Amino acid sequence: MAMTYKRNVAHFSDTVGVAEAEGFLAWLQKHPRPKLDLTECTHIHAAHLQVLMAAELPIAEWPRDESLTNWLQAALR
């Protein structure tokens, strides 16, 4: 699984595909103070990116992948 949820922490790993965006959105709505861990993530689908941008959440752990971090910071800043 590219996305795993533990209590109020969402872990992103490898490439997160388009199909999981809806589940993520639903999860966000149930967890008012979520923590996002993207350490292991290499790419997220644009649909996920939209959810992250819309939710305006702080990212607890930025991806180790430098290019993705640059992009996410450019988008979420």
Added chain:
Amino acid sequence: MTPILQQFLSEARDFLQSISEKLLQLEKAPDDAALMADLFRSVHTLKGNSGLFDFPEMSRVLHAAEDLMSAVRDGRLTFSQQLADRLLDAMDFVALLLDEIPAGTDASAHAPASVSLAASLRELIVDAQQVDDEQVHPGEAATSRGSAAAVMLPLDAVPEALRAAWREAARAVPLHWIVYTPERDCFFKGEDPFHQARQTPAIVWQRVKSMEVWPPLAELDPYQCVLRFDLVSGAARAALDEHFRYVPEQVSIVPLTLQVLESGLVTASAAEGAVHAAANNAATPDAAAAHDSGNGTFALTSFAEAILAAQVTALSLPDDVAWLPGRVRAIASTLAACFRSSGRIDALPSLAAALATALSLNRAAPLRDWVTAHDALQVLPLEATTQSKTANTSAPAPDAAPQPVNADIPGGRRPDDAGAVLKVDQTKIDRLMSLIGEMVVAKNGLPFLAARAESVYGVRDLAREIKTQYAVINRIAEEMQDGIMQIRMMPISGVFQRFPRLVRDISRKLGKEVLLTLEGEQTEADKNIIEALAEPLIHIVRNSLDHGIETPQVRRDAGKAAEGHVVIRASQDSGRVLIDISDDGKGIDPAVIKRKAYEKGIIDEAELERISDQEAVNLVFAAGFSTAETVSDLSGRGVGMDVVRNAVERVNGSVSLTSETGKGTRICLSLPLSMAVTNVMVIESNKQIFGVPMDMVLETVRIPRGAIRSIKNRQTTVLRNRILPLRSLNEMLAENSPQVSNELDEIATLVVQIHGESLGIVVDDFREVVDIILKPMGGILNAVPGYSGSALLGDGSVLMVLNPKELVSWQ
């Protein structure tokens, strides 16, 4: 090649055919809305299908064509000849691409052509849009046209330090600013714009923005893409074009020259000013645009975008204020001005409706929904600008390419009306055909077996049973054969349907007015015959247009209607297809033909005196004959009518021509319905058997030896008061034995017709008439003249089928 690709190819060709047909029909009836809708649907479906495969070049052109058709269908554009020309060009281009697909040629070589075609199609939409603008708001159109050439760059979002660095870098390598706005529903096409953006080569800087204000999470639809990517890349333009080759219309690439980097500062601050102005509802964008277009680097679209965003913000404010109606009205008038100046006047009525709803509910929401629904304004200008840019056209750049917000709904997909029609590969039918041929041969062996059972083994009962069984198998085999023949039958419309386009193109090239009438398109014939017909027919029609029909002026002087009339009529007559091509042109002048033929040495002086006018007219079928004074690209190279005659004779057909000077020419083609089964008469000569095609045999007679006279070493006889020349088959085949006569000393004579003349072929005896599957001779034997081919008989022996025409001319 995958089956689905094969199916696409065959369907696409059908679509192209029907599209060009409908275009031609529309030229005659430009107001036919149903036809228009039909045409749009065809283009739409073809575009959709092409999207299943990796043919961006094709899809791009079809997409532009679809947009154009949709503009016409919605009445934003009137159907014109120019429009038809460009669409036909586009369809020709698609046909070219289709033809290259099976060969596996890399279509990316056609990318520039594809882009310029698409641009030329879109240009028409834009032209019309601007005409509209000028009619409604004469001043604004000029303004927006001037300013739309520049692309808005939000350089203010970039820190000054970075911009300074770019200015440095731009001196060394060319930098490009890329604005990538994916389609709203791109996720459903399997695209990941974020991935696409990340993979852009040599990224220097990036930014991701939403084009809308984010709704609360509960209302967010993550699968509607509202992102906009801004990138700066140090890669070469070609590499960027290649990277975005699937989505060129969603991408705008601007070189970041030093000049742009400097002037971008101006743009940014001016845009800021506009936002403030709009937020206060104090200034209309018209005024702002008019004011700023002076510096030439300004884009109206930047205003439009900024203003729209400001309006959305304003509309999202809480509704519980006393001055809400005033605010809503002010916002609506701002929006109206904004859309009007962008050329989107079609959106105004719905805006008025939304305003009315908002006022009556005392809520801002209806107006906000309206803005969301119409935000295509932000996306489209970029797309349109890219198109005109890449095509390097100097045509006025569009300010907003019109596109109905819900373009896909009214056209829709046609319910599958193919029904019970099955498309089968021709090779499969051919295989069935040859199998049934073998079956017929095998079946014909049974009577021989019955005869042997009786004569060799002496079991008469068994022989009778075999014969009964044979009758059953025979009936089934004949029905099967008939069924397969039916499958191979095609209506002649397949050949006819290319003529409207051909006639239109040629007559326009020649400056003639021609009306084409097609009749009997449902007449059916074997596929091979239909295919063999295409080339000769094109030759004939070209000739008619080039030599036959006169120019309108000449026609009027001759007292005829200015418009010439060409009629192509097909009909079926006792096992043959007749095709009749007639025109009301100037006809063929026998005197001219005779003189030309004499000059070219086709006839000698004696013949010149002797031949009748009808015979003279038929000289046009002689090889190397041409009457055209000059060689044109249409006809006049002397490869005209003799090619027609040869092609028709190859499938056992015949041509005849009648012409009346000043009144017109008429050419009749007569062809067999099918070539698969040949009816031959078996004859015997010098203890061998041969077949002669029945369609050449006029009659069979037995002539008493005493009735034969010799004229100049040639044997002749008188048959029903006409002289009939006789030729011995043995002699023609170079066999050294005389023909055998029967006990009454009569000789068997087969009267055949060759080039309209009767000839008696003397043989030893007649046998039965049989149906055979004629196989052309292959290999070395192919070069032997005098034979049409061979066939297997029921007893396993080979029957050589003679070709009397060749036999006679070969002597």
